[in-house]
Structures are given as structure tokens and as C-alpha cells.
Amino acid sequence: MRSKNPQKDQDKLKDIARKVRRDIILMTAEAGGGHYMSSFSCVEILVSLFFGEFHGDVNNPENPDRDRFVISKGHAAPALYAIMAECGYFPVEELKTLRQCGSRLQGHPVKHRLPGLDTSSGSLGQGISTAVGIALSAKMDKRKFRVFVVLGDGECQEGIVWEAAMSAAHFKLDNLIAIIDKNNLQISGPTDKVMSLGDLKAKWEAFGWAVFDVNGHDMANLQATFEKIKSVKNKPIALIADTIKGCGVPFIENNLHYHTAPLNEEELKTALEYLT
Amino acid sequence: MYNFSHCSHTRDAYGHALVELGEEMPNLVVLDSDLSGSTKTAKFAKKFPDRFLDIGIAEQNLIDIAAGLSLSGKIPFVSTFAIFGCGRAWEQIRNTLALDNLTVNLVMTHAGLSLGGDGATHQSLEDIAIMRVIPNMQVIVPADSVETREVIRYAAKTKGPKYIRISRRRTMDIFQKGEYHFNPAQYPVIEDGSDVTIFSNGCMLRESLKATQELKKQGISAKVINLHSIKPLAKEIIISEAKKAGAIVTVEEHNVIGGIGSAVAEVLSQNNPVPMKIIGVNDRFGGSGHVEELYRELDLTPEHICRAVHEVMKMR
Numbered sequence: 001m002r003s004k005n006p007q008k009d010q011d012k013l014k015d016i017a018r019k020v021r022r023d024i025i026l027m028t029a030e031a032g033g034g035h036y037m038s039s040f041s042c043v044e045i046l047v048s049l050f051f052g053e054f055h056g057d058v059n060n061p062e063n064p065d066r067d068r069f070v071i072s073k074g075h076a077a078p079a080l081y082a083i084m085a086e087c088g089y090f091p092v093e094e095l096k097t098l099r100q101c102g103s104r105l106q107g108h109p110v111k112h113r114l115p116g117l118d119t120s121s122g123s124l125g126q127g128i129s130t131a132v133g134i135a136l137s138a139k140m141d142k143r144k145f146r147v148f149v150v151l152g153d154g155e156c157q158e159g160i161v162w163e164a165a166m167s168a169a170h171f172k173l174d175n176l177i178a179i180i181d182k183n184n185l186q187i188s189g190p191t192d193k194v195m196s197l198g199d200l201k202a203k204w205e206a207f208g209w210a211v212f213d214v215n216g217h218d219m220a221n222l223q224a225t226f227e228k229i230k231s232v233k234n235k236p237i238a239l240i241a242d243t244i245k246g247c248g249v250p251f252i253e254n255n256l257h258y259h260t261a262p263l264n265e266e267e268l269k270t271a272l273e274y275l276t
Numbered sequence: 277m278y279n280f281s282h283c284s285h286t287r288d289a290y291g292h293a294l295v296e297l298g299e300e301m302p303n304l305v306v307l308d309s310d311l312s313g314s315t316k317t318a319k320f321a322k323k324f325p326d327r328f329l330d331i332g333i334a335e336q337n338l339i340d341i342a343a344g345l346s347l348s349g350k351i352p353f354v355s356t357f358a359i360f361g362c363g364r365a366w367e368q369i370r371n372t373l374a375l376d377n378l379t380v381n382l383v384m385t386h387a388g389l390s391l392g393g394d395g396a397t398h399q400s401l402e403d404i405a406i407m408r409v410i411p412n413m414q415v416i417v418p419a420d421s422v423e424t425r426e427v428i429r430y431a432a433k434t435k436g437p438k439y440i441r442i443s444r445r446r447t448m449d450i451f452q453k454g455e456y457h458f459n460p461a462q463y464p465v466i467e468d469g470s471d472v473t474i475f476s477n478g479c480m481l482r483e484s485l486k487a488t489q490e491l492k493k494q495g496i497s498a499k500v501i502n503l504h505s506i507k508p509l510a511k512e513i514i515i516s517e518a519k520k521a522g523a524i525v526t527v528e529e530h531n532v533i534g535g536i537g538s539a540v541a542e543v544l545s546q547n548n549p550v551p552m553k554i555i556g557v558n559d560r561f562g563g564s565g566h567v568e569e570l571y572r573e574l575d576l577t578p579e580h581i582c583r584a585v586h587e588v589m590k591m592r
Contacts, residue, residue, distance in 0.1 A: 064349070126372050129337045129343075129372075137347075164340070171329075
């Protein structure tokens with residue numbers, strides 16, 4: 001989605017982001033559960049990817065040359081589903097089946113149920129490790145596709161994240177891009193209080209990655225960073241995206257009460273007003 | 277006919293089979309966790325360095341990288357010691373490999389008590405239980421080098437996740453090269469008999485066969501069946517043997533909880549209950565020692581099998 005008018009492009013992306021947030025709120029309200037706060041913090045990351053840098057293949061989801069996308073923070077499934085519907089992977093109406101028995105839209109993504117997913121995820125840390133394997137296959141087969149993976153900052157407490165990080169640098173996987181959705185909160189409190197992650201940037205750098213800071217809600221900034229990373233060779237790439245958990249609806253932002261609690265009717269109405 | 281003194285390393289047979297398959301299948305890849313010298317994947321690594329990945333001492337990452345490779349159409353064989361591959365990375369195996377029925381072959385070595393001297397931390401007496409409980413997972417324990425080769429070839433050409441359990445020890449040569457074909461739905465009869473049927477596999481076939489020799493002297497005719505595929509389980513064979521013999525003994529180098537004894541009991545109790553005894557490690561950890569010493573300490577000798585046969589026949 002590029003035209004000669006960058007401002008117009010940004011406005012269009014913002015419209016999509018608003019619609020995606022509406023869909024997230026509506027589908028989680030219908031389901032009576034689901035991680036809308038964690039979904040909100042990565043909406044701009046996903047929109048700027050799916051309507052920009054990421055080259056999936058909606059018509060042939062098994063195309064071996066397509067880019068791959070892994071939502072390692074699988075609890076943000078509602079955000080991914082909303083984007084996939086927006087891209088045409090399945091009808092938007094299907095979003096309201098989220099978390100229902102027999103639905104293709106499981107509480108956490110399950111690949112064999114939903115064509116277009118590149119792997120299942122939800123058990124934290126496993127997505128990035130699987131992404132390393134997918135990126136390795138591209139190198140082995142000399143294919144040009146790239147693997148994008150979105151992690152939570154709390155997720156970086158999992159040991160396997162660092163096993164995966166070490167191996168991606170060892171194998172020089174410059175086709176692997178990890179975006180860390182750093183919203184500073186996890187289910188029982190601020191990451192700093194629960195289990196401090198210390199200097200995340202320094203950690204990823206020390207593991208041999210090319211690391212970039214980015215404002216995770218500024219899509220112009222995200223897209224400019226996606227351009228910048230193209231010059232990185234022989235190293236995997238990490239974007240530390242500063243985000244706000246629940247971003248987009250002021251009374252939800254940074255309010256851990258809403259980590260999983262469903263919105264009541266009044267709250268839902270107010271939330272939707274912010275998103276029109 | 278078998279000979280108790282003809283033994284070989286099934287690990288070597290695995291290594292050779294990988295090299296053979298590597299020639300035939302360009303999409304076959306092998307992953308290891310810093311133990312390729314012991315698991316014998318080093319043979320493949322030497323021949324096909326571009327298709328071998330050492331993931332280092334990181335079993336969780338080992339499994340999910342294999343998953344990623346499988347998602348891109350590769351056929352991964354993954355090896356390390358059984359306790360670490362199955363135990364440390366169990367949840368990766370469940371949530372990434374098995375949930376989507378990915379084709380990944382976990383060929384874990386040094387299972388059971390076979391890492392004698394290294395002691396309890398390196399021995400694996402729970403692996404069959406924790407692998408067979410996972411939906412989609414196939415679980416196979418080859419008996420000897422010939423069967424190992426056949427099982428590895430079967431695995432390379434069959435979809436879905438599989439756990440193949442290999443010992444560090446040399447196992448008794450039972451099958452003839454070129455004459456044996458592995459089929460998970462057919463359990464080979466290693467020794468025929470009519471009074472009682474012993475189901476066993478892997479290293480314990482030797483102990484079971486030794487027991488039958490002793491039993492013969494006592495006028496008891498025991499059949500020994502190689503129950504190589506624990507999942508899928510050939511239920512009809514188990515039921516039919518129970519009907520014929522009316523008494524069953526299972527013998528395994530594994531905890532008595534959750535292994536082949538449990539698998540057989542699950543079938544018989546619901547279909548054709550007959551007296552049954554389970555020979556295995558009685559819910560204990562192993563320890564350092566020569567494997568034969570450990571077998572004595574943990575009640576896994578031919579004498580223990582004979583005693584179980586007598587008991588089960590009395591219950592009939």
C-alpha cells in the first residue's frame with residue numbers, strides 16, 4: 001500500500017488500525033474473553049507489516065516463497081485474526097466465532113485449523129524457536145523469503161527465547177526479523193516487578209542481533225525501520241517496539257484489570273466510541 | 277535363529293540408515309544437541325554437512341527448530357539422549373510438533389538404564405509413558421540392528437511425529453538382513469509357545485528369551501512377541517494372544533507405570549481381561565552401575581520374568 005502521498009497512506013493505515021481494534025473489541029466481547037489489551041499493543045506493528053513489508057500469499061497460503069509470520073505471543077491471536085480477515089484470508093464475519101467450540105479461530109492460533117497460519121503458537125517462547133527453523137530452511141533451499149515474528153516482552157522471560165536468539169545469530173539468519181512488543185506489563189504486574197528483563201536492547205545485541213528501537217504505535221516510524229533493516233547482512237534483526245498495553249482506548253491503557261476481564265456493556269460502548 | 281552372543285549397536289544401524297536415506301531423500305535433515313558422536317548422527321554430518329545442524333546444548337530449541345524445518349517441507353531426524361530430548365523438551369514436542377501432526381522423527385538414544393555409569397540423571401525410564409500420552413505421536417522401540425534400519429526407513433517415509441527409542445547397549449541380533457520388513461501392525465513372534473505369552477521389546481527381548489529357555493526346562497512353553505510399536509498399538513494381536521494363552525506377561529526397561537505393560541493392560545482390561553504381570557522398574561530411579569547389575573537391583577532379570585510367569589499361570 002504505497003502511493004505518491006505518504007500522508008494519505010498513513011491515514012489509510014490508521015483507518016485500518018482503528019477497524020482492527022474495533023474488530024478485536026467486538027470479537028472478544030462476543031467470546032466473553034480473549035487478550036484484547038495485548039492485542040491492542042501490537043496492532044500498528046501488524047498493520048504496518050501486513051499492509052507493507054510482509055509479503056504473504058493470501059491466494060496460496062502454502063506458497064513456498066511467501067514470507068512467514070509467527071505470532072510468538074500467541075495470546076494476541078485476536079489481533080492477528082482481525083488483520084488476516086482484513087487481508088482476505090477468511091470472511092470478517094467469522095471473527096465472531098473466536099474461542100467457540102469447533103471454530104477455526106482458537107483462543108491461541110492452531111495452524112492445522114486455519115489455513116494462512118504459518119505455525120501454531122501460544123506456549124510462550126516456542127514461536128521464535130520455530131521461526132528460527134523456518135528461516136534456516138530458507139537458507140538451506142536458497143529461498144528469498146523472510147520470517148517475521150512478534151514476541152511479547154514478558155515472553156522474553158522464557159529460556160527458550162534465548163536459546164533461539166543464540167542459534168539465530170550462530171546461523172547468521174538475516175532473513176529473521178523479531179519484533180518485541182515491549183508494553184512493560186505482564187499478567188500479574190509490570191515486567192520490572194515480576195521478573196526484570198533488564199536492558200533488553202543490550203541483551204539482544206549481546207546475543208548477536210542487529211537491534212533497532214522503534215515506536216510501536218507510529219507506523220511511519222515502523223515502516224522507515226523496515227526499510228533500514230534491509231541493509232543488515234549476516235545477522236538476525238530485532239526491533240524493540242515501545243508500546244502501550246491496551247493502546248487506543250484510554251480507560252483500558254496500562255490498566256491490568258483488563259488483561260482478560262471482558263468489558264461490560266457500558267465499557268464496550270465507550271470503547272467503541274474511541275474507535276470510530 | 278538367534279544367538280545370545282551375536283550382538284550389535286542399534287545406534288550404528290541408525291547412523292548407517294541415515295546416510296543411506298540421505299542419498300535417497302534430498303529433503304532429509306538431521307539435528308543433534310552436541311551428542312552426534314554418541315547418537316551416531318555424526319556419520320550423516322560428515323557425509324552431508326549442509327543438511328546437518330548441531331543446535332548445541334539446547335533441547336527445547338532443538339525440537340522447535342525441527343518443527344520449523346518440517347513446516348517448510350524438510351523431513352527432520354532429531355537425536356540426543358532420550359531423557360533430555362523427551363523430558364526437557366516435552367512441551368515443545370506436544371505443542372509444536374504433535375498438535376499440528378508435523379513430520380519430525382525423534383530418534384532418542386541411550387534410553388532405559390543403558391547409560392549405566394552415568395547414573396539416574398542420564399537414564400530414561402519414563403520416556404515411553406510421556407511420549408505415548410501425546411495425541412498423534414507414534415512410539416516405536418526397535419529390537420536389533422536390522423529392525424532399527426527398517427524402522428528408520430519406515431519413519432522417513434511416514435507422516436506425523438514419531439518417537440523411536442534406541443539403547444546405548446548392544447542388542448542381540450534377531451532378524452536377518454534382507455528378510456525382515458517392519459510393519460507397525462504386525463508383531464513378530466520371536467519364540468513360539470502356548471502356555472503364556474510374553475510381550476517385550478528392545479533390549480529386554482534377550483532377557484525374555486533367556487527366561488523361556490529356563491521355563492522350557494520346567495515344562496512351560498512361553499511365547500515371546502516383539503511389541504515394537506507401542507503406538508499405534510496392534511490391539512487385535514494382544515487380544516488374540518490373551519485369548520489363546522489366557523495369561524500375559526510384559527517385560528520392559530521402563531517404569532511399570534505408563535509403558536508397554538500399561539498399554540497392554542489398557543487393551544486387555546477393556547476387551548478380554550486375563551491374568552497379567554508387568555515386569556519393569558518398580559517406580560524407582562536407576563543409578564550408577566553396570567547394566568547387568570542394575571537389572572539385578574531393579575528386578576529385570578530372566579529369573580524375575582520366570583517368577584512372573586509362574587505367578588500369572590497360577591492366577592489363570
